[in-house]
Amino acid sequence: MKYLEEFQNPELARGLLEDIKAAVTRPWALMEVCGGQTHTIIRHGIDQLLPEGVELIHGPGCPVCVTPLEVIDKALEIASRPGVIFCSFGDMLRVPGTDRDLFRVRGEGGDVRVVYSPLDALKIARENPHREVVFFGIGFETTAPPNAMTVYQARKHRIDNFSLLVSHVRVPPAIDAIMNSPDCRVQGFLAAGHVCSVMGTEEYPELAARHRVPIVVTGFEPLDILEGIRRTVRQLERGEHTVENAYERAVRPEGNPAARAMLEDVFEVTDRAWRGIGVIPQSGWRLAERYREHDAEHRFDVSGITTRESELCRSGEVLQGLIKPHECEAFGTTCTPRNPLGATMVSTEGACAAYYLYRRLGTPVSLEVAPVG
Amino acid sequence: MCLAVPGRVVEIEERDGARMAVMDFGGVVKDVCLEYLPDLAVGEYAIVHVGFALQRLDEESARRTLDLFAELGLLMEEFGDPWEAAAASGAGEELQR
Numbered sequence: 001m002k003y004l005e006e007f008q009n010p011e012l013a014r015g016l017l018e019d020i021k022a023a024v025t026r027p028w029a030l031m032e033v034c035g036g037q038t039h040t041i042i043r044h045g046i047d048q049l050l051p052e053g054v055e056l057i058h059g060p061g062c063p064v065c066v067t068p069l070e071v072i073d074k075a076l077e078i079a080s081r082p083g084v085i086f087c088s089f090g091d092m093l094r095v096p097g098t099d100r101d102l103f104r105v106r107g108e109g110g111d112v113r114v115v116y117s118p119l120d121a122l123k124i125a126r127e128n129p130h131r132e133v134v135f136f137g138i139g140f141e142t143t144a145p146p147n148a149m150t151v152y153q154a155r156k157h158r159i160d161n162f163s164l165l166v167s168h169v170r171v172p173p174a175i176d177a178i179m180n181s182p183d184c185r186v187q188g189f190l191a192a193g194h195v196c197s198v199m200g201t202e203e204y205p206e207l208a209a210r211h212r213v214p215i216v217v218t219g220f221e222p223l224d225i226l227e228g229i230r231r232t233v234r235q236l237e238r239g240e241h242t243v244e245n246a247y248e249r250a251v252r253p254e255g256n257p258a259a260r261a262m263l264e265d266v267f268e269v270t271d272r273a274w275r276g277i278g279v280i281p282q283s284g285w286r287l288a289e290r291y292r293e294h295d296a297e298h299r300f301d302v303s304g305i306t307t308r309e310s311e312l313c314r315s316g317e318v319l320q321g322l323i324k325p326h327e328c329e330a331f332g333t334t335c336t337p338r339n340p341l342g343a344t345m346v347s348t349e350g351a352c353a354a355y356y357l358y359r360r361l362g363t364p365v366s367l368e369v370a371p372v373g
Numbered sequence: 374m375c376l377a378v379p380g381r382v383v384e385i386e387e388r389d390g391a392r393m394a395v396m397d398f399g400g401v402v403k404d405v406c407l408e409y410l411p412d413l414a415v416g417e418y419a420i421v422h423v424g425f426a427l428q429r430l431d432e433e434s435a436r437r438t439l440d441l442f443a444e445l446g447l448l449m450e451e452f453g454d455p456w457e458a459a460a461a462s463g464a465g466e467e468l469q470r
């Protein structure tokens with residue numbers, strides 16, 4: 001148990017692992033939905049500590065990874081235009097578009113700025129009334145409310161030079177799509193805790209019942225993950241399939257009502273393409289009609305983009321849990337965090353990067369690699 | 374990006390028509406929007422994601438999480454300089470080629 005001492009409370013961790021071991025009578029495949037959870041699992045070797053037969057399949061919950069190439073290319077195109085200040089979270093900088101990334105656009109003279117919060121982008125818009133300020137609004141239900149608030153504020157205070165390039169995604173339709181896939185091996189889900197902090201748990205009982213699959217709302221710390229696995233396995237062994245909340249300290253059944261109300265006001269549900277996976281019906285948000293003037297796709301003509309994915313990259317299969325990162329031939333050889341071929345190698349929430357940084361499976365890896373921020 | 378970090382409210386004020394707070398994340402201080410948790414009070418803890426308080430948290434679990442994040446270097450990842458991080462991870466080289 002080489003990682004166990006690194007847990008904040010090794011005794012508690014050992015107890016949870018023993019509970020899981022005692023409960024398991026046959027193999028089970030669980031999917032952790034969120035990339036943050038994947039990161040914790042690989043960093044702490046949780047998958048290796050689990051009893052044999054309990055497999056973790058890494059889900060598509062890395063927002064950076066699933067943002068479609070077309071949207072990335074649109075971002076690059078808008079960011080290159082004179083007069084535009086393009087604002088983004090830091091982890092989008094190095095996501096490969098068809099032939100470059102935002103980091104490069106900035107090197108070529110684009111005004112690309114990294115912000116910690118979308119409100120910082122709104123502030124930049126206030127301070128630069130003669131420039132077009134665009135914020136790259138990607139992410140799941142956790143990040144959507146902050147972005148919604150900025151658009152709401154922009155409209156309310158008539159900050160007309162602010163717009164959002166939106167590619168928001170929603171977890172429940174992704175769970176549905178994964179369960180509907182003919183290749184699906186997933187028997188239980190660890191649902192993403194912070195998504196549920198916002199949205200609550202109301203969307204999940206119907207999914208759990210229809211697909212006869214346990215869904216356990218789980219946090220991001222090592223002990224949280226073990227607890228989520230323990231509860232999922234217990235349900236599976238008992239033949240149950242209900243929704244449980246193993247992250248009660250941060251998730252209330254109703255979520256955050258103010259944030260949900262804002263989401264309803266600013267966004268509307270739409271079909272959305274996920275990079276490497278394809279279109280999942282009703283799986284995204286776009287700006288509602290009355291906010292359309294703050295929609296960057298509406299404001300800038302970015303149609304007619306042709307995209308080209310790397311032929312080697314198998315991130316779509318990684319994102320669907322069909323292969324593990326090191327089964328990709330490019331892993332660690334032509335594809336590394338220094339030179340990523342796919343988005344799953346860029347973000348620390350991406351499974352390929354997590355495997356590369358912490359696992360180093362079967363490939364010679366130089367030690368000077370800095371963790372991606 | 375999906376990281377959400379617990380912080381403690383130090384100060385509350387109205388700014389540009391929004392309810393804002395100064396919050397402390399284990400020594401790092403940031404502006405945080407409280408519009409989604411308007412009754413959060415000074416001294417209380419909440420989970421904060423990209424500058425927005427999203428859910429209240431009790432003090433004990435908030436502190437435990439912050440200790441863990443500090444130990445793992447996650448606070449630097451969240452609040453450090455993203456250009457430096459991107460450059461360190463190699464994109465800088467590409468530009469010089």
Ligand code: SF4
Pocket residue numbers: 312313314315316318325328329330331332335336340341342343344345352
């Ligand atoms: S290792 Fe690289 S090329 Fe292979 S799937 Fe992952 S991101 Fe794509």
